[in-house]
Amino acid sequence: MSMDECAPSSRRSLLSCLVGGSQVLGLAAVVLTGVWMGRYRGGFAWDGSALQFNLHPLCMVLGLVFLQGDAVLVYRVFRNESKRNVKMLHGIIHLFALIISVVGIVAVFDFHKAAKIPDMYSLHSWCGLATLVLFCVQWVLGLMFFMFPVASAWLRAMYLPLHVFCGVMLLVMxxxxxxxxxxxxxxxxxxxxxxxxxxxxxLANCLGVVLVCFGVLLIFILTNEEYRRPPNPEEEALSVHFKTLTEGASSPTP
Amino acid sequence: MSMDECAPSSRRSLLSCLVGGSQVLGLAAVVLTGVWMGRYRGGFAWDGSALQFNLHPLCMVLGLVFLQGDAVLVYRVFRNESKRNVKMLHGIIHLFALIISVVGIVAVFDFHKAAKIPDMYSLHSWCGLATLVLFCVQWVLGLMFFMFPVASAWLRAMYLPLHVFCGVMLLVMxxxxxxxxxxxxxxxxxxxxxxxxxxxxxLANCLGVVLVCFGVLLIFILTNEEYRRPPNPEEEALSVHFKTLTEGASSPTP
Incomplete structure (x- = not known):
């Protein structure tokens, strides 16, 4: 059997399995973090104690990993919805991811302040804060370029591949x-x-392995050409100029 | 100016800058590791002491990161050499990367044995050993599929995109x-x-940041369609069947 004979329906059902698998892994990561902090580290509170610190891992895994991952998946999952709606959903899930991540960051800075522990000395803090700051920048630029008519079609077409590349890098980081x-x-x-x-x-090592598997599976889905959103003739007709420019640079559609 | 007007020569000189930048970052990572272990951790030896452990970080950064990165870059750098030669170079650099990495692993296991420190309990050891084992598997499969005429053209075409995806994932891991x-x-x-x-x-935090920048720059070069190896008419004529199959699945050429 040649690859061309692969029926689109079987490819679609493989996509469903992969997306389902990613959701299982993502939720498993959130649950493992909750169990680790809840059962082995004493639970959660917002009182400046170590129990407040415990909210930090939970918020980061939920916001920066699971929700950010799902926000980039929407273009693969909702292949037949209007592009505008999918874009809105992409932005809204990212906004939730951002809010939860900021709560997670505040939790740890607040705990450090109460416990008189210095901030921002470890490689984890350097990488983590850089990721969150770049995530904010990416979200604001995405909003400006793709939701509001601020940028010209040419600028949008220039920025799109960079937005996609940075999004995948942010997920990895x-x-x-x-x-x-x-x-x-x-x-x-x-x-x-x-x-x-x-x-x-x-348990914590397994959490790490689950996070790696979640990332690899997500990036496999995202970078697989076959799972790209199929071009919609109606939308294409409305954005011929944009499409021509994008094709010229052979840039991908998210 | 539309993107189509971008002269190929200016795109090529940008590629040269990016590749040059990646080499600076990669060498900086190796030097920083050497300085860290040499100046702050007492230097190097092969005697079962902590000085033998110091070879571990140096070998891993040199083999698993710098050389592995350069091995995947050869397809972007040597765009006009024959594909067979570039493939050979890709395999040989990976072999050096593999040998140096194995020396690095032996150094740490040997040190652990002498110092009676347990092995394989940390997340670092789980992730690191998984990466090295998968790297070996990837190298052997690559050799079988692409250097020796073991696999059919159809199998090669099936495996190529997976080989490329796993290569990038291994670099990230x-x-x-x-x-x-x-x-x-x-x-x-x-x-x-x-x-x-x-x-x-x-110094060690900066080493971490340099490694992240090396990875981001390398993946930017690798995933940018414009920097792909241009198809060579002569080679295409010799492998029409292979090309047709590959195009059918829209799989990338490494």
Missing amino acids: SIGSCLLGITEKLLFSIMGTYSQLPAEGV | SIGSCLLGITEKLLFSIMGTYSQLPAEGV
Whole structure:
């Protein structure tokens, strides 16, 4: 059987399986973080104590990884909705991701302040804050370029491939920052017993592996040409100029 | 000016700048690792002591990051050489990367054995070893599929996009594993003073940032359609069947 004979329906059902798998992995990451912080680190609170710190990993995995991942997936999942609606959904999920991430960052700065722990010295903090700042910039630029008629069609076409590239890089950097945070937290809290692999260590290591698998699966879906949004004849007719420019530079549609 | 008017020569000189920048970053990462281990951690030896451990970060940054990165760049740099020669170079640089990485792994296992430190408990060790094993598998499969006439043209065409995707993922996982290693090493050796950001801490954090920049720049070069190897008419004529199949699945040429 040649690849051309692969029926579109079977490719679509493979896409459904892959998206389903990514959701299972993403939710598993959120649940594992919740169990780690809730069961092994004493639970959650907003009182400047270590229990407030515990909200930091949960918010980052939920906002910066799971929601950010789902926001980029909408173009693959809602292939037959109008482009405008999908774009709105993309922006709104990213906004939720941003708000939850900022809460997560405030939680840790607040805890540091109360416990008199210095800020921003570790590689995790450098990578994590850089990721969040670039995420904000990307969101504002996306809003300006693609939601409001600020930019010309030419500027939009120039920016689109860069927006897509930066989005994928931000997802990778988010996951990388989470792994650094997991390692830091484990060495700060169970340095003495980590090498005997207690339940908490295994759970946190597994969280790291699940985050890596979530990232690899998501990027596989995103970069696979076959899962791109099919061109819609009506929309194409309305944006011929834009399309011509984009095709000239062979830039991808998100 | 439309993007189509961008002269190929100016695009080529931008590619040269980007490749040059990646080499500066890659070499900077190797030098920073050498300075960190040489100046702040006592230097190098092969005697089962902590000085043998110091070879581990150096070998991994040199083999798994810098050489692996350069091995994937050859298809963008040598655009006018014969495909067979470029393929050979790609395989040979990867072989050097693999050998140096294995030396780096042996260095740390050997040190652990002498110092009676348990192996394979940390997230860094899980991610790092998984990356190295998958890197070996990828190299052997690449050799079988693309250097020896073991696989049919159809199988080659099927495997090519997966080989490219896994190659990029392996590069990202290698860099991620290095960042985890940096964090671990810092917390094991300067936990008490790290928060005051001593010179060693700043140097190691900067190494992490340089590694991230190296990865982002490399993936930008690799995923930019404009920098793909241009099709060679003679070679195309020799592999029409292969090309037709590849085009059918719209899979990329590495």
